[in-house]
Amino acid sequence: MTRDYLTKILIVAANPKNTEKLRLDEEVREIQTGLERSKSRHQFQIISRTAVRPDDLRRALLDYEPQIVHFSGHGVGTQGLVLLDDASEAKLVSAVALARLFKLFAKQVKCVLLNACYSQVQAEAICQYIDYVIGMDREIGDRAAIKFAVGFYDAIAAGRSIEDAYEFGCSAIALEGLSEALAPVLKKKGESSHDGLHYRADFLAELNQNSQDSLEKNVEEVYRKINKPIDEMIPVTRKFPHKNIINHPANSPENYFSLKLSKPLSLEQPEGQVPLDSLFYIDRPPIEQDCYETIRKPGALIRIKAPRQMGKSSLMSRILHQVKQEGYQTVELNFQSADADLLSNLDLFLQWFCVSISEELNLPDRLDNYWKGPLGSKNKCTKYFQKYLLTEIAEPLVLGLDEVDQIFQHPEIATDFFGLLRAWHERGKNEALWKNLRLAIAHSKEVYIPLNINQSPFNVGLPISLPELTPAQVTDLVQRHQLNWSDSQIQDLMTMVGGHPYLVRVALYQIAKGRMTLGEFLQIAPTEAGPYYDHLRRHLLNLEKDPDLVAATKQVMGCDRAIEINAAEAFKLRSMGLVKFQGNAVMPLGELYRQYFSDRLQGGFGSIPPENIPEKTCPLDPVSGTNQISAIAENMPPTAPFSVGSLVESSTLAAIVFTDVVNSTAHMVANQQQMLELLKRDFELIREICQRYGGRVLKSTGDGWLIYFDSAVKAVACSQQIQKTLSKNAASLPPDLVLEHRIGVHLGDVFFSGDDVFGAGVNLAARLQSQANPGGICISDTVYEVIKNHLSIHVTYIGPQQLKGIPEPVRLYQINP
Structure with missing residues (x-):
């Protein structure tokens, strides 16, 4: 099967937030990897669209004119395929609607692959007009679906026919030892086994009847097919359908139910941003809709303020995702990624700002063209946007500026930078070009820096202050964790943690995992043995830096009613979320908070004397290499007693590298003296390379080293140089004088004490090196996401791996030589 033309493959995916989470990103990545390794890769173009609504599907077919259309997501048999509605919730699209749509592209589309459960119904309908359509006649798991896709596209890339590619896909499932090898069904044009009755318009009308009997019958039919009891369906708006809800005229089968497929609930570790396709993100109306409507307006500015871990970044990512689906250009910039030296020099900072946005837009850096002459830095930056960035792209540009709190700490640049943002916003009210620039700004702290009222972006635009979850929203989240709780149990949880989204999710995760009961949680939560240990200690550390804040906290926590305190301390405590x-x-x-701080602050400053508290303890920047782990070590007195308190005092984010020698025991048994000499030789080399990249060797593990870096980029670059140099040296040595080293790299929270580090981040890095190939490097998904746009690397995704001592599978990558 030879081709002289470009084959376009359109991949459309949909995973509504109220449905089971699927591994759609992994499926797309595996397809792309397979095609990229093909000798004929230049003959293929992959277009990927996620979070697809019906309008998005139609527009993508019109815009890209693909030859192959690949759908990845949920299917529920006769009820349809599951796409998204405007609220990112489930919308069922019938076989009739899909068939009518593809009829319009019959001359263009040659193959449709519906990689979704029970999608044979839709395949039967579509194959009236399309040459080849593949659907599934039963439930198919994520693993089998991905294997089928990889086998299918590997064959396509090799020039095989659609029929052959289908067989290769089925074979890939079988070779993996999975039971779904017979699930895929290939339909050819004109071979439909139905007489057309199911695809007439009157059938669609029947599906859309709103009577209670019709709806319940249709729902029961779907659940009989997937062997799930009726009470396990999840409605879009309620956990269980009640008759008064069902009878509402708006609730047809297509728009009322999001059906949970017959797989166990997939829980997410509650940390960082809530993924876009997460079941556990809770909307806080009307906030999301207000943001979506506002950001579409010319020159819009949204400012999001809330304490840490309240959902600012998750909301930001949803705003950007929403407009990206509508064709806007978007850039999300986290100011924690700015190097420390940039934050003390306005000119360097603004250059970094411009170049970072250019890179995210896939535009070349043209600072040399615009950063010259006697104009000041702000004018040069404005010129770069006006004459280059905003001119180069025709669509509106939305900038999501996260963690701008980092700028508050540097008044030497804060006043000018924020004044610049305000000036651009004002120009967007009247100038056509600047109307295309929209801003969304997120921060945690109150703005205490002195800004002229006419030069501040914090008193204009749409203000969003994220509230705690309401009892109804917590109830919804409880149900999404499949916990059958009474109202009193939900009230007990809210009494303990309020409606703080992160605190609520941590509790539900632990309980849904079966690690503790609600009663056990309530007992252990306000202690350092509980699941909030890091969260509480971070707050304690921040409080202990400010004696006035400690006094105010004691006052508030020691009172059983609301009280008035100094306004400055009140707003600071609210900014912390306490x-x-x-x-x-x-x-x-x-x-x-009442129980924990009442106990911990009784003795004044807890376990750390005030004179031992460093003036600053800023989070480590995972990319740049700025940060405080060295400063903490310098500020800790040499005679400071070793204690849990002193460990947590220096908690920070760090890149940890573990090295290990392959088959070290066998080498040592064979020739102990030689092995020690070889270790010394290699260790000296590794130490020298680490010093060049700013790494610090903390300790030996016998046949390996524990090394920390203040930058994930530096850690990986250093690891690559180590393996490259060792390999080069080995080429000129006899085999018995060569040691092979494995390296693992992880980015995570660690506790620093003297010349040692502890914590989950260290434990995970130690496990990673055992997953590396001899002479290779294994990195966690966390590291990959940080470095992928900063280093030229070739990686192989090896999927989620269960590591010893780590409760959840970890997504891993091997760095190829």
Whole structure:
């Protein structure tokens, strides 16, 4: 099967937030990897669209004119395939609708692959007009679906026919030892086994009847097919359908139910941003809709303020995702990725700002063209946007600026930078070009820096202050974790943690995992043995830097009612998320904080003497290499006693590297003296390379080393140089004088004490090196996401791996030589 033309493959995916989470990104990545390794890769173009709504599907077919269309997501038999509606929830699209759509592209589309459960119904309909359509006649798991896709596209890339590619896909499932090898069904044009009755318009009308009997019958039919009891369906708006809800005229089968496929609930570790396709993101109306409507307006500015871990970044990513689906250009910039030296020099900072945005837009860096002459830095930056970035792209540009709190700490650049953003916003009210620039700004702290009222972006635009979850929203989240709780149990949880989204999710995750009961959680939560240890200790550390704040906290936590305190301390405590306002008075957000801080602050400053507290303890920048782990070590007195308190005092984010020698025991048994000499030789080389990249060797593990870096990029670059140099040296040595080393790299929270580090981040890095190939490097998904746009690397995705001592599977990558 030879081709002289470009074959376009359109991959459309849909995983509504109220449905089971699928590994769609992995499926797309595996397809791309397979085609890229093909000798005929230049003959293929992959277009990928996620979070697809019906309009998105139609527009993509019109815009890209693909020859192959690949759908990845959920299917529920006769009820249809599951796409998204405008609220990112499930919308069922019938076989009739899909057949009518593909009829319009019959001359263009040659093959449709529906990689979704029970999609044979839709395949039967579409194959009336399309030459080849593949659907599934039963449930198919993520693993089998991905294997089929990889086998199918490997064959396509090799020039095989659609029929052959189908067989290769089925074979890939079988070779993996999976039971779904017979699930895929190939339909050819004109071979439909149906007489057309199911695809007439009157059938669609029947599906859309709103009577209770018709709806319940259709729902029961779907669940009989997937062997799930009726009470396990998840409605879009409620956990269980009640008759008064079902009878509402708006609730047809297509728009009422999102059906949970017959797979166990997939829980997510509650950390960082909530993924776009997560079942566990809770909308807080009307916030999301207000943001979506506002960001579409010319020159829009949204400012999102909330304490840490309240969902600012998750909301930001949804705003950007929403407009990206509508054709806008988007850039998300986290200011934690700016090097420290940039934050003390306005000219360097603005250059970094411009180049970072250019890179995210896949535009070349043209600073040399615009950063010259006597104009000041702000004028040069404005010129770069006006004459280059905004001119180069025709679509509106939305900038998501996250963690701008980092800028507050540097008044030497804060006043000018924020004044610049305000000036651009003002120009967007009247100038056509600047109307295309939209801003979304997120921060945690109150803005205490002195800004002229006419030069601040923090008193204009749409203000969003993220509230805690309401009892109804917590109830919804409880149900999404498949916990059957009473109202009193939900109230007990809220009494302990308030409606703080992160605290609620941590509790539900632990309980849904079966690690503790609600009663056990309530007992252990406000202690350092509980699941909030890091969260509480971070707050304690921040409080202990400010004696006035400690005094105010004692006052609030020690009172059983809302009280008025100094306004400055009240707003600081609210910015930390520790209290909530009742009028002008404040009270603890929940019993978690009242009990913990009442106990920990009784003795004044807890376990760390005030004179030992460093002036600054800023989070480590995972990319740049700025940060505080060295400063912490310098600020800790040499005689400081070893204690849990002193460990947590220096908690930070770090890139940890573990090295290990392959078959070290066998080498040592064979010739101990020679092995020690070889280790010394290699260790000296590794130490010298680490010093060049700013790494610090903390300790030996016998046949390996534990090394930390203040930058993930430096850690990986150093690891690559180590393996490259060792390999080069080995080429000129006899085999018995060569040692092979494995390297693992992870980025995570660690506790620094003297010349040692501890914590989950260290444990995970130690496990990673055992997953590396001899002479290779294994990195976690966390590291890959940080470095992928900063280093030229070739990686192989090896999927989620269960590591010893780590409760959840970890997504891993091997770095290829």
